Amino acid sequence: xxxxxxxxxxxxxxxxxxxxxxxxxxxxxxxxxxxxxxxxxxxxxxxxxxxxxxxxxxxxxxxxxxxxxxxxxxxxxxxxxxxxxxxxxxxxxxxxxxxxxxxxxxxxxxxxxxxxxxxxxxxxxxxxxxxxxxxxxxxxxxxxxxxxxxxxxxxxxxxxxxxxxxxxxxxxxxxxxxxxxxxxxxxxxxxxxxxxxxxxxxxxxxxxxxxxxxxxxxxxxxxxxxxxxxxxxxxxxxxxxxxxxxxxxxxxxxxxxxxxxxxxxxxxxxxxxxxxxxxxxxxxxxxxxxxxxxxxxxxxxxxxxxxxxxxxxxxxxxxxxxxxxxxxxxxxxxxxxxxxxx
Amino acid sequence: xxxxxxxxxxxxxxxxxxxxxxxxxxxxxxxxxxxxxxxxxxxxxxxxxxxxxxxxxxxxxxxxxxxxxxxxxxxxxxxxxxxxxxxxxxxxxxxxxxxxxxxxxxxxxxxxxxxxxxxxxxxxxxxxxxxxxxxxxxxxxxxxxxxxxxxxxxxxxxxxxxxxxxxxxxxxxxxxxxxxxxxxxxxxxxxxxxxxxxxxxxxxxxxxxxxxxxxxxxxxxxxxxxxxxxxxxxxxxxxxxxxxxxxxxxxxxxxxxxxxx
Amino acid sequence: xxxxxxxxxxxxxxxxxxxxxxxxxxxxxxxxxxxxxxxxxxxxxxxxxxxxxxxxxxxxxxxxxxxxxxxxxxxxxxxxxxxxxxxxxxxxxxxxxxxxxxxxxxxxxxxxxxxxxxxxxxxxxxxxxxxxxxxxxxxxxxxxxxxxxxxxxxxxxxxxxxxxxxxxxxxxxxxxxxxxxxxxxxxxxxxxxxxxxxxxxxxxxxxxxxxxxxxxxxxxxxxxxxxxxxxxxxxxxxxxxxxxxxxxxxxxxxxxxxxxxxxx
Numbered sequence: 048x049x050x051x052x053x054x055x056x057x058x059x060x061x062x063x064x065x066x067x068x069x070x071x072x073x074x075x076x077x078x079x080x081x082x083x084x085x086x087x088x089x090x091x092x093x094x095x096x097x098x099x100x101x102x103x104x105x106x107x108x109x110x111x112x113x114x115x116x117x118x119x120x121x122x123x124x125x126x127x128x129x130x131x132x133x134x135x136x137x138x139x140x141x142x143x144x145x146x147x148x149x150x151x152x153x154x155x156x157x158x159x160x161x162x163x164x165x166x167x168x169x170x171x172x173x174x175x176x177x178x179x180x181x182x183x184x185x186x187x188x189x190x191x192x193x194x195x196x197x198x199x200x201x202x203x204x205x206x207x208x209x210x211x212x213x214x215x216x217x218x219x220x221x222x223x224x225x226x227x228x229x230x231x232x233x234x235x236x237x238x239x240x241x242x243x244x245x246x247x248x249x250x251x252x253x254x255x256x257x258x259x260x261x262x263x264x265x266x267x268x269x270x271x272x273x274x275x276x277x278x279x280x281x282x283x284x285x286x287x288x289x290x291x292x293x294x295x296x297x298x299x300x301x302x303x304x305x306x307x308x309x310x311x312x313x314x315x316x317x318x319x320x321x322x323x324x325x326x327x328x329x330x331x332x333x334x335x336x337x338x339x340x341x342x343x344x345x346x347x348x349x350x351x352x353x354x355x356x357x358x359x360x361x362x363x364x365x366x367x368x369x370x371x372x373x374x375x376x377x378x379x380x381x382x383x384x385x386x387x388x389x
Numbered sequence: 390x391x392x393x394x395x396x397x398x399x400x401x402x403x404x405x406x407x408x409x410x411x412x413x414x415x416x417x418x419x420x421x422x423x424x425x426x427x428x429x430x431x432x433x434x435x436x437x438x439x440x441x442x443x444x445x446x447x448x449x450x451x452x453x454x455x456x457x458x459x460x461x462x463x464x465x466x467x468x469x470x471x472x473x474x475x476x477x478x479x480x481x482x483x484x485x486x487x488x489x490x491x492x493x494x495x496x497x498x499x500x501x502x503x504x505x506x507x508x509x510x511x512x513x514x515x516x517x518x519x520x521x522x523x524x525x526x527x528x529x530x531x532x533x534x535x536x537x538x539x540x541x542x543x544x545x546x547x548x549x550x551x552x553x554x555x556x557x558x559x560x561x562x563x564x565x566x567x568x569x570x571x572x573x574x575x576x577x578x579x580x581x582x583x584x585x586x587x588x589x590x591x592x593x594x595x596x597x598x599x600x601x602x603x604x605x606x607x608x609x610x611x612x613x614x615x616x617x618x619x620x621x622x623x624x625x626x627x628x629x630x631x632x633x634x635x636x637x638x639x640x641x642x643x644x645x646x647x648x649x650x
Numbered sequence: 651x652x653x654x655x656x657x658x659x660x661x662x663x664x665x666x667x668x669x670x671x672x673x674x675x676x677x678x679x680x681x682x683x684x685x686x687x688x689x690x691x692x693x694x695x696x697x698x699x700x701x702x703x704x705x706x707x708x709x710x711x712x713x714x715x716x717x718x719x720x721x722x723x724x725x726x727x728x729x730x731x732x733x734x735x736x737x738x739x740x741x742x743x744x745x746x747x748x749x750x751x752x753x754x755x756x757x758x759x760x761x762x763x764x765x766x767x768x769x770x771x772x773x774x775x776x777x778x779x780x781x782x783x784x785x786x787x788x789x790x791x792x793x794x795x796x797x798x799x800x801x802x803x804x805x806x807x808x809x810x811x812x813x814x815x816x817x818x819x820x821x822x823x824x825x826x827x828x829x830x831x832x833x834x835x836x837x838x839x840x841x842x843x844x845x846x847x848x849x850x851x852x853x854x855x856x857x858x859x860x861x862x863x864x865x866x867x868x869x870x871x872x873x874x875x876x877x878x879x880x881x882x883x884x885x886x887x888x889x890x891x892x893x894x895x896x897x898x899x900x901x902x903x904x905x906x907x908x909x910x911x912x913x914x
Contacts, residue, residue, distance in 0.1 A: 060646060065668065069660075069663075072664045072668065073667065075667065075668065075670075076667055076670060076673060112647075115484065118487075118488050119488070120483075120484050120487045120488065120645070120647060121645070121646065140490050140491065140492065141490070143487075143488050143489060143490050144490040146488070148485075148488040150481075150484060150485070153480075153482065153484070153485060155485050157402060157406070159405075159406040160402060160405050160406055164402065164405060168398050168399070171398045172489055172490065172491055173489075173490060174391065174490070416820065416822075416826075417822060417824065417825045418825075419825070420825025420826055420828065420829045421828070424825070424828045424829050424832050427829075427832040427833070427836055428832070430836065431836065431841055431842060434842050434847055434848070435694055435842065437846070438694065438698075438846060439694050439695075439696055441696065442694060443693045475733070557671060561669075561671045567671070567675055567679075570672075570675065570676055570679045570680075573686075574682060574683070577686040577690070580690060580693075581693075584689050584690060584692070584693035585685075585686065585689045585690075586685070588685070589682065589686055592682065
């Protein structure tokens with residue numbers, strides 16, 4: 048079953064163009080000029096029920112606009128959106144009862160009252176029966192560790208605490224689809240990990256469909272089986288994260304921690320003849336870059352380990368960050384791939 | 390029924406918030422009252438120089454003022470959206486409102502509810518009572534019921550006008566300072582409309598019908614026969630304007646473009 | 651530094667030009683206001699030729715010029731400052747290399763100049779066709795009037811700044827701001843000229859800064875005040891301007907302390 052179905056979706060905004068200077072401003076007073084900006088340009092995608100899908104793109108790529116159309120906030124210029132069997136903007140009030148939305152940078156809780164009171168109010172707004180609410184609440188409190196913050200007013204919470212409460216607030220009515228717009232923005236790594244863990248469990252247990260936008264690609268790596276990548280209003284990649292990595296990942300990196308001080312020359316000598324790149328920031332530590340097609344990772348490791356005393360080493364897969372940056376540089380996922388294979 | 394329950398819950402929330410800032414609450418009630426009474430001062434000063442205004446006596450004008458305060462207090466309780474553009478459009482809070490399963494305008498009203506304004510209505514009752522005692526008009530058995538009907542009509546007039554104006558925020562990308570500009574116009578409906586020329590009378594009756602929040606409905610209780618028809622138009626005009634306001638609002642919501650990208 | 655401030659006037663001026671809805675509805679609403687008060691006062695005069703020393707003609711002129719002057723001196727600095735305090739952005743403003751309050755004044759001035767040139771000037775022309783009013787023929791009177799409304803602007807802005815800064819000390823200064831709005835409209839003589847108040851009230855109002863905002867310049871404009879009295883009126887404005895600097899400096903110091911203690 049499809050949770051989200053988007054066909055030829057398009058959103059244009061009319062942006063007022065200001066003429067320059069005083070004279071221009073006067074002319075604007077009587078006759079305005081407008082530019083049409085296409086924020087989302089005829090995109091298509093489908094998300095089956097129970098999937099966690101990452102929606103990524105640079106600022107202004109059209110992520111938020113899409114999310115807002117999917118949640119019924121914005122009316123599309125043209126195209127079709129069906130979520131959970133509803134056309135969001137047409138039957139908004141009925142539809143939003145079945146979805147949860149978190150805007151990372153905005154609060155949906157009441158600033159001055161205790162968190163639990165906000166929850167109570169939301170329970171009424173979403174018409175959740177008392178018993179279901181209780182059960183749900185117990186679960187959320189336990190999973191998100193909300194016990195100690197429940198009776199504090201929102202303005203006294205830390206960002207991490209607040210974010211966990213926001214998540215809980217958007218899930219009180221057990222929505223079947225959850226939209227998360229930058230859910231981990233500004234959080235420290237511990238809270239981020241906690242939230243990711245929680246989302247994953249929720250997805251497993253309730254088959255909740257999750258669509259999240261993020262700038263933090265670690266969110267994507269930890270959560271998403273699928274990525275949709277957007278650039279200038281168009282989808283430039285839609286598919287597996289693994290595949291994305293394999294196709295555009297260019298190699299692996301190995302980090303060594305040595306037991307003794309080592310210099311660059313020694314290292315380069317060890318891997319002579321191999322097409323690898325060393326980088327050293329510290330006498331006891333060095334990184335080596337191993338391109339996929341050129342060399343074998345185990346080969347490189349063997350030659351280092353056999354000669355030098357090491358305390359620790361790590362293999363780092365190509366960072367999704369780098370891949371994404373690469374794709375943006377070349378403008379489209381297709382061409383980036385071709386370049387690479389060429 | 391659903392809206393009644395959430396109304397009650399929002400009221401409780403309001404009370405809890407208010408409890409955190411108790412001193413402010415008292416200051417707010419007092420300044421609001423002082424603010425209202427200043428308008429009364431105008432009437433008193435003016436009547437030092439004349440005994441009739443367009444054929445109406447001082448007590449009659451004061452009575453109208455008292456009447457005006459009733460619907461105004463109710464209106465101010467539920468309509469506290471003066472910074473709608475800044476808060477909900479520019480800062481994008483409207484997004485949150487739109488993703489909740491209740492009519493967005495109701496949510497906005499409940500979120501910003503300000504029951505302290507009801508003290509104004511109370512003062513209005515007292516002023517009406519005072520003026521009534523000074524005047525030689527008889528109270529009919531049906532007057533309280535008619536009063537309720539008219540107040541409801543006047544509240545709807547007010548609501549309709551301000552909902553329409555606030556909805557402009559959806560269409561204009563600039564903060565509309567219209568609320569402040571409009572401020573004085575609402576005062577003119579409290580004076581006998583026959584003193585104005587045709588244009589202004591027309592505006593106050595049909596365009597920005599503030600006369601239905603003052604002179605027209607109150608005239609009924611003062612036995613001023615001339616405007617009885619208009620008195621009973623109050624609920625009709627109220628309904629019409631409220632409907633129009635809501636239609637414009639709903640249309641505006643569809644034009645909402647959200648904040649940021 | 652000075653050029654930065656001048657630039658702020660310019661920017662605000664341009665910003666005002668961008669608000670089209672405000673501009674056009676503003677012209678209509680101001681005309682309506684003048685019209686309504688014109689008829690209201692006509693009814694108050696009834697059959698009388700003069701009330702409180704004002705002839706009908708003077709009264710009409712007084713109403714028109716007071717509203718037009720208001721378009722110039724009026725601003726929402728109180729609300730702007732209060733909002734910036736509430737959302738915390740005032741702290742950022744304070745560490746910038748300029749005087750926050752002067753910046754605010756400049757923005758208000760840009761707004762005022764916009765309305766004076768694009769609003770009051772054309773508005774006044776419309777009004778002279780619609781209502782019987784008498785403009786002064788003497789150039790000197792015009793010149794002094796212009797200087798006086800500049801002081802009206804200064805004094806009104808000073809009051810706004812004081813009220814706005816109160817947001818540092820109370821959680822919600824909405825009521826205060828509303829009260830100020832009515833106080834300025836009523837006590838400055840915009841709605842009722844001071845001479846209409848009972849004697850005791852008038853003598854109190856003469857000791858308040860509000861009269862300097864509307865009543866004094868409008869009295870000069872309508873020719874109710876002439877000769878030496880004109881300069882007395884101007885002097886009163888100057889004195890109020892200087893006197894009001896003191897409480898502002900005081901409140902500003904207190905505000906800064908409060909800001910740094912609370913951390914914004």
